[in-house]
Amino acid sequence: MSYSKERHIAELAVQRACILTNRVFHSRVKGTVTKDDKSPVTLADYGAQALVIGAVNKNFPQDNIVGEEDAEVLRQKADVREPTWQYVKETIEQSQEVVGEIGSINSAEEMMDLIDLGVHAGGPTGRIWALDPIDGTKGFLRGGQYAVCLGLIVDGQVTVGALACPNLPVDPKNPDGEKGIILSAVRGQGATLKPLLENICADEPGIPIKMNAPASFADAAFCEGVESGHSNQGQQASIAKKLGITKESVRMDSQAKYASVARGDGDLYLRLPTSMTYEEKIWDHAAGSLIVEEAGGIVSDVRGNPLNFAVGRTLKKNNGVIAAPKNLHAKVIEAVKDELKAVL
Ligand SMILES: Nc1ncnc2c1ncn2[C@@H]1O[C@H](COP(=O)(O)OS(=O)(=O)O)[C@@H](OP(=O)(O)O)[C@H]1O
Numbered sequence: 001m002s003y004s005k006e007r008h009i010a011e012l013a014v015q016r017a018c019i020l021t022n023r024v025f026h027s028r029v030k031g032t033v034t035k036d037d038k039s040p041v042t043l044a045d046y047g048a049q050a051l052v053i054g055a056v057n058k059n060f061p062q063d064n065i066v067g068e069e070d071a072e073v074l075r076q077k078a079d080v081r082e083p084t085w086q087y088v089k090e091t092i093e094q095s096q097e098v099v100g101e102i103g104s105i106n107s108a109e110e111m112m113d114l115i116d117l118g119v120h121a122g123g124p125t126g127r128i129w130a131l132d133p134i135d136g137t138k139g140f141l142r143g144g145q146y147a148v149c150l151g152l153i154v155d156g157q158v159t160v161g162a163l164a165c166p167n168l169p170v171d172p173k174n175p176d177g178e179k180g181i182i183l184s185a186v187r188g189q190g191a192t193l194k195p196l197l198e199n200i201c202a203d204e205p206g207i208p209i210k211m212n213a214p215a216s217f218a219d220a221a222f223c224e225g226v227e228s229g230h231s232n233q234g235q236q237a238s239i240a241k242k243l244g245i246t247k248e249s250v251r252m253d254s255q256a257k258y259a260s261v262a263r264g265d266g267d268l269y270l271r272l273p274t275s276m277t278y279e280e281k282i283w284d285h286a287a288g289s290l291i292v293e294e295a296g297g298i299v300s301d302v303r304g305n306p307l308n309f310a311v312g313r314t315l316k317k318n319n320g321v322i323a324a325p326k327n328l329h330a331k332v333i334e335a336v337k338d339e340l341k342a343v344l
Pocket residue numbers: 039068132134135136137138139224225226227228229230231252253254255274278280281284
C-alpha cells in the first residue's frame with residue numbers, strides 16, 4: 001500500500017491544528033488545567049485534538065484512535081469548553097479551503113465527542129492512530145519548542161507519521177529567520193520536510209531529508225529534553241563524556257528533538273528514564289521515531305531493542321529512547337548499558 005492518502009490527511013490535520021495552537025499561543029487566555037499526573041493541559045491541546053481527530057474520523061471512520069487527552073474537563077467546565085470551542089470554530093472558518101477534505105465541527109458537543117474518540121486501548125492488530133495534540137505542552141507555554149504529532153500504527157508497526165513543529169526554524173543556519181516546519185514519512189518511502197505555512201498548502205511535495213552520518217563522536221552533537229523530570233540529564237551527560245562527545249547538548253522540548261536529528265541539525269537524541277517504572281506513551285514517539293528511521297537512523301530503547309508500539313497506549317516493554325545514526329547506534333547502546341548497569 002502507498003499510504004499516500006493517510007500521509008496527505010495527516011499532514012493537513014496537523015497543519016490545521018497549528019493554526020489553532022498559534023492563535024492560542026498569542027492570546028492571553030491559555031486555559032491551563034493541571035492533570036492528575038500534575039502535568040499541564042491547555043485549551044490548545046483540547047482544540048488541536050478535536051481538529052485532528054475530526055480529520056482522521058472523516059476520512060478513515062473505521063480506524064481506532066489513541067489520543068493523549070479526553071473531554072472530561074471540558075464537559076465539567078464551561079470556562080474551558082467555551083473558549084476551546086471558539087478557537088475550534090474560528091480555526092475552521094480560517095481554513096475553509098480544507099473543510100472538504102478534513103471536515104468541519106458543528107457544535108461544542110460534537111467537538112467533545114471527537115476528543116473522546118481518542119480512548120482506544122491500542123494493541124497489536126488493526127489500524128490505530130496515535131495522536132499527541134501538543135507534545136511539549138510545557139515548552140508551548142514557555143514559548144519554546146512543541147509539536148503536533150500524528151502516527152498511524154498498522155498491526156503494531158508505525159507506518160505513517162506527520163510532525164508539525166511551529167517553532168523550529170525553516171533554515172537551521174538562520175535560527176532567527178522564518179519558523180515552522182512539517183515533516184512526514186511512510187515506512188519504506190523516506191521522510192520529507194516542508195515549511196509550515198500560514199495558509200495550508202498540502203500539494204507542495206516535501207524535500208527528502210537524511211540524517212547526518214558523523215564519522216566519529218568527536219564531530220557529533222546530541223539533543224535532550226528540557227525538563228529534568230522527563231529524562232536523566234546527569235546520566236546523559238555522563239554517556240556523552242564516555243563517548244567522547246565534546247559539544248554541549250542542545251536542549252529542546254517535544255518531538256522537535258526527533259525532527260532535529262532527522263534533518264541533521266543534531267546527530268543523537270538521548271532520553272534516559274528518570275525511573276524504570278515510567279512507561280513512555282505511544283503518542284510521544286510514534287511519528288518522531290518513524291521520521292528518524294526513514295531519514296536513515298536507528299531508534300531503540302536503552303537496551304537497544306526496537307520500540308514496541310503493539311502493547312497498548314504505552315511502550316511498556318521499553319525503557320527510555322535512543323536515536324542515533326546507523327553507524328554509531330551500537331556504540332551508544334554500549335555506553336548506555338555501561339551507565340545503567342546497576343538497573344538493567
Ligand atoms: N517522567 C516522565 N518521563 C518521561 N516522559 C514524561 C514523564 N512525564 C511526562 N512525560 C512526557 O514527556 C512529554 C514531553 O516530553 P519532552 O521531550 O518535551 O520533555 S522535555 O520537556 O523536553 O524534557 C510529555 O508530553 P506532553 O504531555 O504531550 O507535553 C509527557 O507525555
